[in-house]
Amino acid sequence: MATIKELSLQEDRLTGGHRMCPGCGAPVIVRQVLMAVKEPVVIVSATGCLEVSTTIFPYSAWKVPFLHSAFENSAATMSGVEAAYTSLKKQGKIKDEIRFIAFGGDGGTYDIGFQSLSGAMERGHDMLYVCYDNQAYMNTSIQRSGATPRGASTTTEPAGKVKQGKVMTRKDLTECMVAHNIPYAAQSVCGDWRDLTKKVEKAMSIRGPKFINVLQPCQLGWGYPMDKTVELGKTAVDTCFWPLYEVENGKYTISYKPKDKKPLVDFLKPQSRFRHLFKPENAQLLSELQADVDKKWALLQKKAECFGA
Amino acid sequence: MVQVVAKTGNEAMAEAMRQINPDVVAAYPITPATEIVMIFSQFVADGLVNTQYVPVESEHSAMSATIAASAAGARAMTGTSSQGLALMYELLPIASALRLPIVMPEVNRALSGPINIHNDHSDTFAARDFGWIQIFSENSQEAYDNMLQAVRIAEHPKVKLPTMVTTDGFIISHCLEKIEVFEDDVVKNYVGKFPAYTNLLDLKNPVTLGALDLQNYYFEHRRQTAEAMKSAKEIILEVGKDFGKKFGREYGFFEEYKMDDAEMAIVCLGSIAGSAKSVVDEYREKGVKVGLMKIRVYRPFPAEEIASVLERMKAVAVVEKADGLAAKGGPLFDEIRSALYDKKKKPSVIDFIVGLGGREVTHKHLNEIFDELKDLAATGIVKELIQYKGVR
Numbered sequence: 199m200a201t202i203k204e205l206s207l208q209e210d211r212l213t214g215g216h217r218m219c220p221g222c223g224a225p226v227i228v229r230q231v232l233m234a235v236k237e238p239v240v241i242v243s244a245t246g247c248l249e250v251s252t253t254i255f256p257y258s259a260w261k262v263p264f265l266h267s268a269f270e271n272s273a274a275t276m277s278g279v280e281a282a283y284t285s286l287k288k289q290g291k292i293k294d295e296i297r298f299i300a301f302g303g304d305g306g307t308y309d310i311g312f313q314s315l316s317g318a319m320e321r322g323h324d325m326l327y328v329c330y331d332n333q334a335y336m337n338t339s340i341q342r343s344g345a346t347p348r349g350a351s352t353t354t355e356p357a358g359k360v361k362q363g364k365v366m367t368r369k370d371l372t373e374c375m376v377a378h379n380i381p382y383a384a385q386s387v388c389g390d391w392r393d394l395t396k397k398v399e400k401a402m403s404i405r406g407p408k409f410i411n412v413l414q415p416c417q418l419g420w421g422y423p424m425d426k427t428v429e430l431g432k433t434a435v436d437t438c439f440w441p442l443y444e445v446e447n448g449k450y451t452i453s454y455k456p457k458d459k460k461p462l463v464d465f466l467k468p469q470s471r472f473r474h475l476f477k478p479e480n481a482q483l484l485s486e487l488q489a490d491v492d493k494k495w496a497l498l499q500k501k502a503e504c505f506g507a
Numbered sequence: 508m509v510q511v512v513a514k515t516g517n518e519a520m521a522e523a524m525r526q527i528n529p530d531v532v533a534a535y536p537i538t539p540a541t542e543i544v545m546i547f548s549q550f551v552a553d554g555l556v557n558t559q560y561v562p563v564e565s566e567h568s569a570m571s572a573t574i575a576a577s578a579a580g581a582r583a584m585t586g587t588s589s590q591g592l593a594l595m596y597e598l599l600p601i602a603s604a605l606r607l608p609i610v611m612p613e614v615n616r617a618l619s620g621p622i623n624i625h626n627d628h629s630d631t632f633a634a635r636d637f638g639w640i641q642i643f644s645e646n647s648q649e650a651y652d653n654m655l656q657a658v659r660i661a662e663h664p665k666v667k668l669p670t671m672v673t674t675d676g677f678i679i680s681h682c683l684e685k686i687e688v689f690e691d692d693v694v695k696n697y698v699g700k701f702p703a704y705t706n707l708l709d710l711k712n713p714v715t716l717g718a719l720d721l722q723n724y725y726f727e728h729r730r731q732t733a734e735a736m737k738s739a740k741e742i743i744l745e746v747g748k749d750f751g752k753k754f755g756r757e758y759g760f761f762e763e764y765k766m767d768d769a770e771m772a773i774v775c776l777g778s779i780a781g782s783a784k785s786v787v788d789e790y791r792e793k794g795v796k797v798g799l800m801k802i803r804v805y806r807p808f809p810a811e812e813i814a815s816v817l818e819r820m821k822a823v824a825v826v827e828k829a830d831g832l833a834a835k836g837g838p839l840f841d842e843i844r845s846a847l848y849d850k851k852k853k854p855s856v857i858d859f860i861v862g863l864g865g866r867e868v869t870h871k872h873l874n875e876i877f878d879e880l881k882d883l884a885a886t887g888i889v890k891e892l893i894q895y896k897g898v899r
Contacts, residue, residue, distance in 0.1 A: 238710045242575070250719045258715035263707045266717035267574055267601055274568035277561055278533060278575025278583070283708060285530040285559035285581055294710055314571070317564030 199396050205233045209261070216259035217251040221424025223388035223414035223431065224248050224330045228301065230391050231328055231410075232262075234398035237297045240279060241265070244272035244306030247337040248330065270310035273318035273327055276300040280323045297402060298325040304345035305335045308371050312344075319378040319407045326401045326408040329371065330388075332416035340419040340471075344369040347439075349487055350471045352419075357474035362483055367490060375409040376445045382408040384444035384453075388415060389431025393442050393453055400444070413440045421470025430468060437465040438495040443502070450501040459495070462488045509687045509754075516679035519647040519686055520586070520612040520672070521546035523654035525556055526694035527610070530581035530701070533561035533572035538624045539676040540588035540614040547586075566591035570598040577607040578716055580703035582658075584609065588676060589616035589630045596634060602669045603638025603732055605716060607705065608661035609669040612654065615777065615828075616676040617864040625865020626676040627828035628777065631805075632838045638732045640670040640739055641806040643776045645762075647684040649803075650674045652756060655689075658698045659746045666739045667704055668732075675778040677865065689754065697753070736807045743804055760809035762801040763816065765791060769798030771854075771884040772817060773876070774843060775826040776802040779861070779868055783826065786873045795881055802839070810846035817847060820854040822884035824876055826896075828862040836860075836893045855883050858893045872896045 211232040218225050224247055232239065240263045243249040249266045252259040267275045276298055286292040302311055307329040315327060334352050335341040342352040348367045351357040355364045375383040381404050386394040394412060401408040415430040417423070422430060434440040437460045442453040463484070466472040475484050514522060521543045524532070532551075534544040551560045561576075563569045569585045576583035587595065592613060602609055617623040618630050631641055642657060644650040653672040661670040674680050689697075707716060720728055744759060751757025764784050766772060773783050780801040790797045800816065817823050825840040835841055840858035847853040859876050862868045876896060883889065 240579075240707060249717075253715050253718035255718040255720045255724050258718060260715050261713060263710065263713045264715045265575060265578055265707055267571055268597060271568060271571035271598070274563060274571035275575040277563070277568070278531065278572030278577075279579045279707060281531045281533065281559040281561045281572065282576040282579035282581035282583070285557065285576075286579075286708070288559075289530070289557055292708060294708075296708065296710070313564060314568050317568055320564070321562065 199399060200234070202391065205395060208233045211239065211260070211262045212252065213259050213261060217254065218247065219418055221417040221427050222247070223332070223416065223427045226427070227328070227330050227388050227394065227412050227414055230394045231299065231398050234395035235297055235299070235402055237295050237402070238262070239297045239299055242272050242276045242279060242300040244302035244311055245269035246303040246306050248301055248303065250337060269306050271314050272300045272302045272306060272311055273315040276325045276327070277318045277321065277323045280325055300325055300327045302327070302329055303337070304329060304331040304333060305343045307331070308344035308369050316378065319375060319380050319409065322406055324405050324407070326398070326410065329411045330414045331411055332414045332419060333368070334419050336416050336419040345371065348490070349475050349483060351474060352471070362474055362480055363471070372411045379448070380407045380409060382444070382446055384410045385440065385442055386410055387413045387431045387435050387440055387442060389428040390435065390442065397444060419471065422468045426468065430465070433460065433465045436460045437462050437491065439465050439491055441495060441498055443498060449505045450498070451505070452498065452502045462491050508690055508693060510690070511685060511687055513683050514647055514686050515542070515681050515683050516644070516647045516650045516674040517542035517614070517681065518546060519651040520654055520674065522688060523651050524584060524612070525550045526691050527582070527584070527654070527658055527698050528556050528695070529558055529584045531559050531561065531573070531576035531583040532585060533563050533569045533576065533583070534585045535563050535566045535569045535587070535591060537566065537588050537591040539616060539680045540586050540591070540612065542680070543586045543612055566594040567598065570595040570602065573609055574598060574602050574605065574607060577609050578605060578705050578707050580706035580708050582701035584611060586612040588614040589618055592630045592634060593618060596637070599634055599637035599639055599669070601717070604728060605705065606667040606735065607669055608667055610654065610657045610661055611669065611671045613671045613673045614676045614680045615673050623864040624676070626678050627863045627865065629829045631671065631673055632829040635806055635838065638668060638736060639806060640668055640743070641804070642670065642672045643803055643805060644672065644674050644679065645778055645780045645801060646679060647682070648686040650679060651686055651688060652750065652754070652758065655694060655697060656746050656750055656758065660739065660743055662702055663742045664702070664704070666735060666742050668735055668739060673777070678778040740807050740809060758803060760804045760812050762803060764799040764801065766798035766800060766816060768796055770796040770820060771822040771880050772798045772800050772820050773824050773826055773880065774800045774802065774817070774839070776805065776839070777828070779826060779828070782868065782870065783873055786870065786877055790877055797877065797880065808842055810842065813843060814846040814850055817843070817854060818850040818852055821887070822880055823854045823856045824859060824880040825856060826859045826861055826876060830860045830863060840893070855887060855889055857883060857889060857891070859896045860893070861896045866897050868897060
């Protein structure tokens with residue numbers, strides 16, 4: 199695995215000067231992902247924060263080939279790029295060894311792009327799909343998505359007098375990808391460069407479809423000071439709200455087990471989207487959310503134990 | 508050089524695709540276009556093509572993957588019909604905005620709802636303003652010829668636009684006809700090498716495609732697409748003429764049948780032209796000076812060229828298989844009438860909406876249309892501007 203010094207020497211493939219928000223975790227994720235890839239890469243992105251902020255015509259922050267087509271088709275789009283590459287390579291028209299990475303936010307991945315992602319994973323294209331999961335439609339002002347956690351207030355499922363934010367629990371997309379029997383599926387976080395780059399390196403060593411779900415704190419949508427992105431990412435992991443793990447050919451490995459699992463409120467408290475949960479009348483809901491995290495964490499550990507972890 | 512074979516419209520189009528030998532095909536089954544995909548998949552399975560075939564999970568992904576493959580420097584194709592095309596609508600203008608020369612067979616079928624699998628032109632008419640060239644075919648031979656020409660048109664440096672070639676669902680797609688096909692090498696030479704104007708895989712010249720285009724550039728880019736569409740007209744004629752020289756069948760924007768001395772005309776497109784021509788013959792025998800204009804190229808719409816022929820008529824009847832549902836007639840009528848508006852001397856134009864959802868357009872229907880056209884030419888009195896023929 200590369201050291202941080204070695205990684206820092208890599209040429210930037212996504213340059214600065216783009217228009218992502220200050221404190222945004224998405225470009226941090228993208229840069230770390232791209233640092234971990236030695237080979238030439240071609241990028242596809244779904245419509246979303248990342249795309250609209252890095253490619254405002256006539257400017258582009260991308261120093262590598264980049265294609266955006268629509269919102270829900272980033273995986274299908276990469277299927278086409280990869281098919282073209284495979285065909286042209288077989289015909290001897292291309293010699294380069296190229297890696298293919300598709301990015302999508304949680305809206306473009308969990309929701310509108312879910313079918314396209316599922317199809318691409320099932321067909322076995324050689325690509326890495328990275329979801330930068332900030333748990334709502336942040337580009338269009340914080341609407342709820344399938345990734346929004348229960349209890350979070352969003353602009354389309356806000357907390358009010360009779361409703362306490364999102365009613366349902368979030369979709370577990372990483373497990374959906376595991377169920378596709380792809381060679382590699384993992385969860386990582388913005389805030390642990392070592393974990394993310396290691397996982398990308400491993401993914402790049404595998405041919406076939408790979409998926410990494412990266413939790414990305416969003417200062418705008420989550421409501422916290424912009425210098426706390428990395429810290430909040432780490433807290434999500436330390437509370438086991440967002441466990442770091444990987445599933446390689448069906449084998450579960452937990453990448454990091456917190457020595458002292460922190461209470462969920464440590465993660466919820468600094469974010470304004472959960473502010474209403476701390477009213478006395480919502481104590482029950484808060485304890486249900488903690489119980490849900492505990493149950494899922496226990497289940498994940500059991501799965502890992504099955505494989506001798 | 509030429510082989511005479513029996514092929515359905517779908518077989519003819521699949522055969523053209525095999526000979527074109529695209530680098531990538533991404534497709535999804537849909538009646539009545541499914542056969543094209545099935546036949547082509549067999550070509551792939553038998554190693555008869557170099558194509559990387561992507562069996563996608565929807566037409567939306569079919570068009571997405573085709574756009575991406577084309578952007579990656581590959582000759583890319585897909586095929587679809589009706590609901591499948593409708594699912595692609597979001598992406599069709601993205602293909603033209605990126606100026607990707609995709610060629611797509613499209614088997615015309617009625618749009619839902621109610622759900623119906625049979626022929627009319629509501630699917631491609633609804634896609635008329637997406638910057639795709641649209642070429643209609645009367646029969647399997649034309650479908651085959653149009654597919655080959657479509658490659659030359661779409662990939663021409665002055666055009667660089669996606670092109671769909673249509674046939675009428677079941678009426679052409681599933682009907683066995685005698686057609687001429689060319690030898691593989693002849694087609695290979697005819698279509699030539701794919702000019703990868705856009706190449707995402709060119710690592711030395713990294714490009715950003717599909718950038719966010721706001722108030723200060725979007726307008727110009729749309730205008731450029733419109734200009735490309737306009738310049739496609741010249742190329743369509745050039746390719747059609749050249750095809751005639753090489754293979755003996757010349758093509759233009761439309762076919763004129765007994766129009767030289769005609770005083771009145773039927774305008775239609777697709778398979779209906781076959782029956783309508785025989786009715787023209789009957790009325791000609793009775794001494795009625797009627798002719799037929801079969802529109803082949805619906806986009807870019809050859810408005811001036813159509814008008815310069817039809818302005819000589821006393822009366823025109825547009826016969827079309829699509830309805831604007833309370834627009835001013837069907838889409839073809841609307842545009843033909845508008846094209847004639849600036850002419851000093853212009854014919855009366857009436858519209859007949861026929862054959863929706865595969866309803867048979869009979870000889871009797873056509874006779875009634877011709878009789879009404881004859882009356883209109885004689886009296887100049889429009890009894891009913893827009894009529895439904897064959898509806899109960």
